[in-house]
Amino acid sequence: MKNRYTYGEAIRAGFEYLLDNYPDVFVIGQGLWSPWYVGNSMTDLDKIYGTERIIDTPVSESACTGAAVGASIVGMRPIVVHPRMDFMLYAMDAIVNQAAKWSQMFGGQSSAPVTIRGIINRGGEQGAQHSQALHTWFAHIPGLKVVMPSTVRDARDLLISSVLSNDPVIFIDDRWLYEQEDELETVKELDLNKQKPEIQHSGTDITIISLGFASKLARDSIQELLNEGISAEVIDIRVLNPLDIAILVDSVKKTKNLLVIDPATKFCGYASEIISGIVEKIEPNDLISRPVRLALPDAPVPCSSILEAEYYFDKTDIINTVKVILKK
Amino acid sequence: MKDDLKNLASPLKLPQYLKVDSCDEKFLKEVLNLMVSIRLTEEKIANGRRDGLIGGPVHLGAGQEAIAVGVSKHLNKDDAVFGAHRSHPHLLALNNNYHKLFAEVLGKETGFSRGMGGSMHLFDRSSAFCGSTPIVAGTVPLAVGAGLAFKLNNKRNIAVSYLGDGAIEEGVVHESFNLARVMNLPVLFVIENNLFSSHMHISLRQSSNKISRFAEANDIPYSVIDGNDVVAINDSSRKLIESIREGDGPMLLECITYRHYGHVDWKDDIDVGVERSEEEVKNWKARDPIILLSKTMINKRIIDENYLAIIKQKISKKIESAWDLALSDNFPSKDSTLDFVYSRQP
Numbered sequence: 294m295k296n297r298y299t300y301g302e303a304i305r306a307g308f309e310y311l312l313d314n315y316p317d318v319f320v321i322g323q324g325l326w327s328p329w330y331v332g333n334s335m336t337d338l339d340k341i342y343g344t345e346r347i348i349d350t351p352v353s354e355s356a357c358t359g360a361a362v363g364a365s366i367v368g369m370r371p372i373v374v375h376p377r378m379d380f381m382l383y384a385m386d387a388i389v390n391q392a393a394k395w396s397q398m399f400g401g402q403s404s405a406p407v408t409i410r411g412i413i414n415r416g417g418e419q420g421a422q423h424s425q426a427l428h429t430w431f432a433h434i435p436g437l438k439v440v441m442p443s444t445v446r447d448a449r450d451l452l453i454s455s456v457l458s459n460d461p462v463i464f465i466d467d468r469w470l471y472e473q474e475d476e477l478e479t480v481k482e483l484d485l486n487k488q489k490p491e492i493q494h495s496g497t498d499i500t501i502i503s504l505g506f507a508s509k510l511a512r513d514s515i516q517e518l519l520n521e522g523i524s525a526e527v528i529d530i531r532v533l534n535p536l537d538i539a540i541l542v543d544s545v546k547k548t549k550n551l552l553v554i555d556p557a558t559k560f561c562g563y564a565s566e567i568i569s570g571i572v573e574k575i576e577p578n579d580l581i582s583r584p585v586r587l588a589l590p591d592a593p594v595p596c597s598s599i600l601e602a603e604y605y606f607d608k609t610d611i612i613n614t615v616k617v618i619l620k621k
Numbered sequence: 622m623k624d625d626l627k628n629l630a631s632p633l634k635l636p637q638y639l640k641v642d643s644c645d646e647k648f649l650k651e652v653l654n655l656m657v658s659i660r661l662t663e664e665k666i667a668n669g670r671r672d673g674l675i676g677g678p679v680h681l682g683a684g685q686e687a688i689a690v691g692v693s694k695h696l697n698k699d700d701a702v703f704g705a706h707r708s709h710p711h712l713l714a715l716n717n718n719y720h721k722l723f724a725e726v727l728g729k730e731t732g733f734s735r736g737m738g739g740s741m742h743l744f745d746r747s748s749a750f751c752g753s754t755p756i757v758a759g760t761v762p763l764a765v766g767a768g769l770a771f772k773l774n775n776k777r778n779i780a781v782s783y784l785g786d787g788a789i790e791e792g793v794v795h796e797s798f799n800l801a802r803v804m805n806l807p808v809l810f811v812i813e814n815n816l817f818s819s820h821m822h823i824s825l826r827q828s829s830n831k832i833s834r835f836a837e838a839n840d841i842p843y844s845v846i847d848g849n850d851v852v853a854i855n856d857s858s859r860k861l862i863e864s865i866r867e868g869d870g871p872m873l874l875e876c877i878t879y880r881h882y883g884h885v886d887w888k889d890d891i892d893v894g895v896e897r898s899e900e901e902v903k904n905w906k907a908r909d910p911i912i913l914l915s916k917t918m919i920n921k922r923i924i925d926e927n928y929l930a931i932i933k934q935k936i937s938k939k940i941e942s943a944w945d946l947a948l949s950d951n952f953p954s955k956d957s958t959l960d961f962v963y964s965r966q967p
Contacts, residue, residue: 319773345773346773348804350800351799351800353796353799353800355792355793355796356762356765356793356796356797356799356800357796357800358762359759359761359762359763359765359766359793359797360762360763360765360766360769360797360800361766362762362763362766363701363703363751363760363762363764363765363766363767363768363769363770364766364767364769364773365766366701366751366752366763366766366767367701367751367766367767367770367771368770369770371766386756386759386793387759387762387763390754390756390759391754391756391759391763394754395752396963396964397737397961398734398737398738398742398744398752398754399734399735399738399742399744399961400730400734400735400737400738400744400953401737401960401961401964401965402734402735402744402746403744403746403751403752404964406964435962436962436963438963459964460963460964535963
């Protein structure tokens with residue numbers, strides 16, 4: 294049976310599936326008893342599952358995230374919700390020093406199967422402290438898995454996979470993806486360890502690798518590129534860490550041109566990791582053009598709408614960049 | 622700094638004998654033996670570090686044994702105990718397997734954490750010990766979360782968070798107190814107030830030396846006691862833990878104590894300790910938990926003058942052979958660096 298969902302509704306469907314089927318799952322975070330902060334992704338969960346399992350909290354990101362980590366260590370599968378990822382920085386010790394290292398420090402005898410959902414809530418002149426996309430920070434930390442769904446299906450299914458994973462997972466969704474719609478089959482549980490980057494459109498002229506919101510823009514560019522006679526292979530990263538790079542390498546060997554799009558600041562960014570990871574695994578003449586990164590300027594996000602519009606790339610920027618790479 | 626602890630922070634003004642009339646002989650001998658064993662283990666580790674056999678830093682709990690020994694009497698293996706950087710006694714009080722501790726501080730695969738943790742990262746879930754890590758206050762919210770898990774599952778288990786007077790200066794502790802209280806979680810916060818954070822005396826760091834003022838601020842019931850009095854710790858923790866198991870929410874036990882060694886390794890730290898004088902160390906050592914209890918037991922004719930020397934000799938022998946065994950144990954295999962980064966559970 295198929296049902297139609299928006300991306301936000303698909304996340305909510307993921308929560309429902311987990312709460313229905315796994316009594317060890319609970320959700321903790323700010324605003325959960327009045328979840329207008331998080332679009333339609335958590336509506337009424339508190340009413341359906343009760344305020345014991347859907348826990349609204351004091352303004353204490355650090356203690357609440359730490360508490361979820363602690364609960365996971367003794368057998369629960371908590372989901373922490375940070376409606377603005379920027380506030381999650383208060384919880385870095387619990388995430389980076391504790392959860393990420395819990396398995397390794399104790400020789401694999403314990404782990405912290407917590408899922409920490411950070412929402413990128415950019416746009417609307419929210420500025421420097423309400424707009425950050427910090428996935429690369431977390432992808433740098435061994436022991437964390439980092440998941441960034443860009444499709445309606447992944448929004449639901451990778452949330453479920455994240456919570457069922459035995460490792461701590463940073464699950465990052467982007468409010469600019471929430472309006473996408475798709476029809477979804479009933480849930481089939483997917484092992485997060487087996488999730489790889491996905492070729493969402495096959496092509497022969499250039500490989501476009503992207504993540505999160507950028508993957509939506511990349512998909513939106515496919516037709517216009519075809520109209521210009523360009524066949525792009527579009528690959529969505531989905532799981533940033535651990536990364537299975539083989540699919541990316543094979544694609545680049547085929548198309549011989551590479552654009553990596555990261556919806557975050559450029560310096561030391563995820564696109565750099567992708568390019569170096571690929572370049573290490575191909576021959577010097579496998580590429581016929583220089584690999585290119587398209588990312589955000591190395592500046593905090595500005596507020597003013599004029600500057601904000603300049604700051605973010607869009608579909609046209611992707612198309613133009615591809616044309617420059619292919620000299621078209 | 623306001624001296625709100627008064628006599629509790631002055632070894633010369635505290636009683637030199639314990640009140641033990643409520644305890645039976647068996648209990649007293651048991652806790653004395655355990656404290657002696659932990660002390661000798663810590664001394665062995667101090668020597669191993671001094672002699673260069675232990676490669677990493679060790680934060681020793683000699684002088685503070687009474688706290689973990691008294692509290693652990695009331696815990697069971699399904700409770701959840703979280704420690705910090707000075708946690709050898711916390712673990713040994715639950716599972717006095719000094720061989721596994723020696724192996725761990727030596728980085729051997731037979732250690733508590735399979736040689737992956739060393740002194741500062743200890744784990745033994747079979748005895749309720751969920752983990753100790755050295756980021757100051759890092760495990761405090763984790764203990765609150767374990768308490769939350771117990772509450773959600775309607776269990777009578779409790780979480781224990783050991784923290785020091787330094788940890789209280791971290792913001793997350795105050796968030797954790799508030800969260801535990803607001804959610805009425807089964808957590809015992811055990812404050813080991815040894816008056817020092819690393820080299821700095823509490824008077825240079827806080828406006829009062831009484832940590833439980835923060836329990837008051839959060840409406841958390843608490844006791845402040847002599848942390849070198851194992852009987853008092855046993856009594857207070859029993860009452861608090863029973864009450865927590867009954868669903869009365871978080872409680873706090875503040876134990877005033879003193880560490881024999883400096884912050885890290887085998888040295889006294891009198892040279893680097895701000896306000897840590899030779900005189901003060903001497904006074905506290907004269908009133909350490911083992912001396913206090915054995916003096917009292919001799920006075921009550923429960924043991925004779927030679928008892929302490931005899932058990933020390935007996936335990937030392939076992940400790941020596943456990944140490945030698947740990948020295949001969951295997952290191953983890955050289956190719957195991959990536960083995961435990963992610964969970965191996967299916």
